[in-house]
Amino acid sequence: MIQKKRRGQLIVLSGPSGVGKSTVIAELLHERENTFFSVSYTTRKPRVGEADGINYNFVSEETFEGMIARGEFLEYARYVDHYYGTSLKVINEKLEEGVDVLLDIEVQGAAKVREKCPEAVLIFIMPPSFEELSRRLHGRNTDAEAAIEGRLEKARVECREISNYDYLVVNDKVSAAAAEITAILTAESCRTKYYLDFWKEFDVL
Amino acid sequence: MIQKKRRGQLIVLSGPSGVGKSTVIAELLHERENTFFSVSYTTRKPRVGEADGINYNFVSEETFEGMIARGEFLEYARYVDHYYGTSLKVINEKLEEGVDVLLDIEVQGAAKVREKCPEAVLIFIMPPSFEELSRRLHGRNTDAEAAIEGRLEKARVECREISNYDYLVVNDKVSAAAAEITAILTAESCRTKYYLDFWKEFDVL
Numbered sequence: 539m540i541q542k543k544r545r546g547q548l549i550v551l552s553g554p555s556g557v558g559k560s561t562v563i564a565e566l567l568h569e570r571e572n573t574f575f576s577v578s579y580t581t582r583k584p585r586v587g588e589a590d591g592i593n594y595n596f597v598s599e600e601t602f603e604g605m606i607a608r609g610e611f612l613e614y615a616r617y618v619d620h621y622y623g624t625s626l627k628v629i630n631e632k633l634e635e636g637v638d639v640l641l642d643i644e645v646q647g648a649a650k651v652r653e654k655c656p657e658a659v660l661i662f663i664m665p666p667s668f669e670e671l672s673r674r675l676h677g678r679n680t681d682a683e684a685a686i687e688g689r690l691e692k693a694r695v696e697c698r699e700i701s702n703y704d705y706l707v708v709n710d711k712v713s714a715a716a717a718e719i720t721a722i723l724t725a726e727s728c729r730t731k732y733y734l735d736f737w738k739e740f741d742v743l
Numbered sequence: 744m745i746q747k748k749r750r751g752q753l754i755v756l757s758g759p760s761g762v763g764k765s766t767v768i769a770e771l772l773h774e775r776e777n778t779f780f781s782v783s784y785t786t787r788k789p790r791v792g793e794a795d796g797i798n799y800n801f802v803s804e805e806t807f808e809g810m811i812a813r814g815e816f817l818e819y820a821r822y823v824d825h826y827y828g829t830s831l832k833v834i835n836e837k838l839e840e841g842v843d844v845l846l847d848i849e850v851q852g853a854a855k856v857r858e859k860c861p862e863a864v865l866i867f868i869m870p871p872s873f874e875e876l877s878r879r880l881h882g883r884n885t886d887a888e889a890a891i892e893g894r895l896e897k898a899r900v901e902c903r904e905i906s907n908y909d910y911l912v913v914n915d916k917v918s919a920a921a922a923e924i925t926a927i928l929t930a931e932s933c934r935t936k937y938y939l940d941f942w943k944e945f946d947v948l
Contacts, residue, residue, distance in 0.1 A: 722933060
C-alpha cells in the first residue's frame with residue numbers, strides 16, 4: 539500500500555492589511571486537520587480583540603532583540619516601527635511530525651522564507667478590488683484615516699511582489715478562499731517528489 | 744473586480760492499464776464544469792463495452808497515417824502494435840475558450856506533450872499496490888493471462904517515469920482520486936502567472 543511518509547508542508551500566506559487573512563486562516567484551521575498555525579512574534583501593541591499567543595506573541599523590544607541575537611528566527615523584519623518574526627523551533631518540530639505549518643508573513647519576510655526553504659509554498663491573498671480593501675479597512679474602525687491611507691499605499695506596493703508567490707487567492711468570500719487554499723494544500727501533497735523515496739524503497743524506480 | 748481571463752489548462756493523465764483511469768475521468772467530468780475530455784485516436788480494435796467517439800476514435804491504420812502526414816497530432820505513439828494519438832485542433836479550440844482539456848496518454852506521449860507544451864499539468868494515476876493492479880486486471884476479464892502479465896510488466900516500466908510527472912494520485916477509491924485531481928486543477932488555476940497580465944492592465948505591477 540502506498541503511504542506518503544513526509545515532512546509537513548511549510549505554507550506562507552501574505553496579503554495586504556485588511557484583506558481578511560486572519561478570518562481565512564481561522565476558517566482553514568476549522569476545516570482542515572493536521573494543520574498548525576505558527577503564531578508570529580511582534581513588538582507592536584495588541585489591537586482591540588487581539589490576544590497574546592493567539593494573534594501574535596506580543597513581546598518587548600528587548601526580548602525580540604535577544605531572540606535575534608540567539609538566532610531563533612526563521613525570518614524577522616522591521617515594519618512600521620515594529621519587529622515581526624517567525625520562530626524556528628516549533629515550526630521544525632511540527633514539520634517533522636508531518637503536520638502542515640501555516641505562516642502569516644508580509645512580503646519581505648516571505649521572500650526570506652523562500653530563500654531559506656525553497657520548498658515552502660507561497661500564497662498571496664488578494665482583495666477582490668482596491669475599493670473593497672478600502673471599505674474593509676474603514677469598516678474595521680481600528681485605524682485613523684491617515685493610517686488607512688498608509689495601509690492602502692502599502693498594499694499597492696505589496697501587490698507588486700505577487701510574482702514571487704506560487705499561488706494567488708482572491709478573498710471575495712471567506713469560505714471560497716479557504717476552499718481554494720485547501721485545494722492548493724491537497725494538490726501540493728500530491729506532488730510526485732513526495733513519492734519518489736517511497737518507490738525507491740520498493741525497488742520500482 | 745479580479746477576473747481570471749485565461750486559456751484553459753492542458754491536463755495529461757497517465758497510469759498503468761487497469762488502474763481505473765476511465766472511471767476516474769468519468770467521475771471527474773461528472774463533478775467538474777468547464778472540463779473537456781479529448782478522445783484519443785487509435786488503430787486498435789474496441790474492447791467489449793468501448794464505443795467509438797467515447798473511449799477512443801477508432802480509425803484504420805491508413806486514416807491514422809494520413810493524419811500523421813498532415814501534422815494533425817499533438818503527439819502520437821506506436822504501442823503494442825497499434826497507433827495512439829492526440830489531435831491538436833479540438834484541444835486548441837477548447838483551450839482558447841478557457842475550457843480545461845483532459846488527455847489520457849501513456850508515458851511516451853506524455854513526455855512529448857511536456858516538450859511541446861511546458862505549461863501542461865502532468866498527473867500520474869497509481870494503483871494502491873501492484874497486487875491490487877493485478878487483481879483489477881484479472882477482474883476485467885478482457886485479457887488472457889499472458890496479456891495481463893505483459894501489462895503488469897509494462898506497468899513496472901511506466902512507474903519508473905513518474906519523476907516526469909507533476910503530481911501523483913493513488914486510485915484507491917475513485918471518488919477520492921477524482922477529488923484529488925479536482926483539487927490539483929483548482930490549485931493550478933490559482934497559479935500567480937495567470938494573474939500577472941491582469942494586474943499589469945491595472946497598472947499595479
